[in-house]
Amino acid sequence: MSAAISWDPYNADLAKDPYPTYKRLREESPLYYNAEHDFYAISRFADVESTLRDKDLFSSAHGDILEFIKARSVMPDSVFIHQDPPKHTAYRALMQRIITPKRMHAVEQDIRKLCARSLDPLIGGDRLDFIANLGAEMPMRAVSMLLGIPEKDQEAIRQSVDDRIRTEAGKPIDIAAQQQLQQEALSGFDEYIAWREKNPSDDMMTELLQSEFKDPQGVTRKLTREEISNIVNVVAGAGNETTNRLIGWMGKTLSQHPDQRREVARNLALVPQTVEEVLRFEPPGPFVAREVMRDIELHGRKVPKGAVMLMLVAAANRDESRFVNGDSFNIHREARPHMTFGQGIHVCIGAPLARLEGRVALEEILKRFPDWEVDLDNAVLSSTSTVRGWDSLPAWIGSRPKNATVSIPKPAAAEAAPAPAAASGEVTLEGTWNVVVKGPTGPQPATLVLEKSGDTYTGSQSGQGSTTPIADFKLTGNKVYWVNHVTKPMKIKVEFTGELNGNVLSGKAKAGFMGSYPFTATKA
Structure with missing residues (x-):
């Protein structure tokens, strides 16, 4: 007798290969209840499809993520993917006029150039990381190009997105931390919007500034700055x-099916259907949540009003009542719609762009590297409960070297530069420090002035033409921490964490969604 089925979206071990469990859920428990986290889950294709289509019975008003619905989160109206009609209808209608298949396909050659920029330097080598070398680069630059985000800031945008979806293994999303990261991201987008308002261009941000729409109250108007910031945040x-x-x-999938990969490499006309089969076989978003709006009965069990229902998209995509031999990968499979981009009014508005990028990426990879073998021993699966994929996926290009046991080597560490000499005698923290942050656009100087009263430190930090009080200063042994709420050139929270060595402070400055950068401070 087999053990009782248990499915936990926070179980990192299960995330490595959830498909045997999904199969059991479809066969033995098509309506599953998890008592620990208090949610229901459905796994059969027909159930998932009908649920996603029923906007009245299954609501998105508190989001489509389990933790958000449990917390009764309320999003701004313009975060339309987390709304029901009429709010969702109003904003999506506007976005459908802007995010069109025609606009997406107009940038195909630009996307090819981005792929070439990432892949060409690897020609002649023997290793490739599908994430570090391409996945973390091309999509970020493509969507930023469409939005009108300057190239110098694109890496920071990607890091912001990564930070917001990442969770501690085995734990739910920290809602408070998520909201803080969201606010920091929005403050950054405000600056881009203000600049673009004065410098219009042929991009989505300009069109959002100039377009009129009929809002949920029926008033024809332009979007507010806050609404544009929210929409840009969602799209990014x-x-x-x-x-x-x-x-x-x-x-990964084409590495594990080399015969099919070689067939596609010989005939690139097979690329679109190959991308579609990968989307079915390994959907990036394995499940989506809704709130149940009234008592219902499903598969002989009652589900109460207010319950959270998880639709297991990844399980539905392998349902053998819909897809013959659903657990097998087959690029010649009969074309049938899958659930990866959803169904109903919330079907993914960016699906044309994702398909285009996937097609172009695979074509450009195969043109340069028709053979590869993924190094799974050194691959790293992402720590997140909302999407499923890789932080690192290294591979050997061409033939795997004999006795190869390691993946892409880390670059040799540069010889450390001599640290500034520590002053002789004891150094007190109070006083003036000259701070230099090595930011993405070069060194950023600032002046930190510290005062001490008893065991408490206060002070201010000046830079970029403004002076602001510091907050939350802590000294633990030789470790130092403080916060600077920068106001220019944009509002952002910068956290400094470092170590004191004589008259030198050094460490990292975390600038919200823009990432972390090294800093050094010396006593004036």
Whole structure:
């Protein structure tokens, strides 16, 4: 007798290969209840399809993520993917006029150039990381190009998206931390919007500034700055993550099916159906949540009003009542719609872009590297409960070297530069420190002034033409921490964490969604 079925979306071990459990759920428990986290889950294709289509019975008003619905989160109206009609209808209608298949396909050659930029330097080598070399680069730059985000800031945008979806293994999303990261991201987008308002261009941000729409109250008007910021945030996040994960799954799946990969390499006309089969076989978003709006009965069991229902998209995509031999990968499979991009009013508005990027990426990979073998021993699966994919997916290009046991080597560490000499005698923290942050656009100087009263430190930090009080200063042994709420050139929280060595402070400055950068401070 087999053990009782248990499925936990936070179980990192299960995430490595959830498909045997999904199969059991479909066969033995098509309506599953998890008492620990208090949610229901459905796994059969027909159930998932009908649920996603029923906007009245299954609501998105508190989001489509388990933790958000349990917390009764309320999103701004313009975060339309987390709304029901009429709010969802109003904003999506506007976005459908802007995110069109025609606009997406107009950038195909630009996407090819981005792929070439990432892949060409690897020609002649013997290793490739599908994420570090392509998945983390091309989608981020493509969606930023469409939005009108400057190239110098694109890496910071991707890091912001990664930070917001990442969770501690085995634990739910930290809602408070998520909201803080969200606010930091939005403050950054405000600056881009203000600049683009004065410098219009042929991009989505300009079109959002100039377009009129009929809002949920029926008033025809332009979007507010806050609404544009929210929409840009949604598009940047979704545009980065889906294709990043898709590229990883293409690399892994085609490595494990070399005969099919070689067939596609010989005939690139097979690429679109190959991308579609990878999307079915390994969907980047394995499940989506809804709130149940009234008591219902399903598979002989009652589900109460207010319950959270998880639709297991990845399980539905392998349902053998829908897909013959659903657990097998077959690029010649009969074309039938899958659930990866959803169904109903919330079907993914960016699906044309994801398919285009996936197709172009696979074509450009195969043109350069028709053979590869993924190094799974050194691959790293992402720590997140909302999407499933890889943080690193290294591979050997061409033939695997004999006795190869390691993946892409880490670059040799540069010889450390001599640290500034520590002053003789004891150094007190209070006083003036000259701070230099090595940011993405070069060194950023600032002046930190510290005062001490008893065991408490206060002070201020000046830079970029403004001075602001510091907050939360802590000294633990020789470790130092403080926060600077920068106001120019944009509002952002910068956290400094470092170590004191004589008259030198050194460490990292974490600038919200823009990432972390090294800093050094010397006593004036």
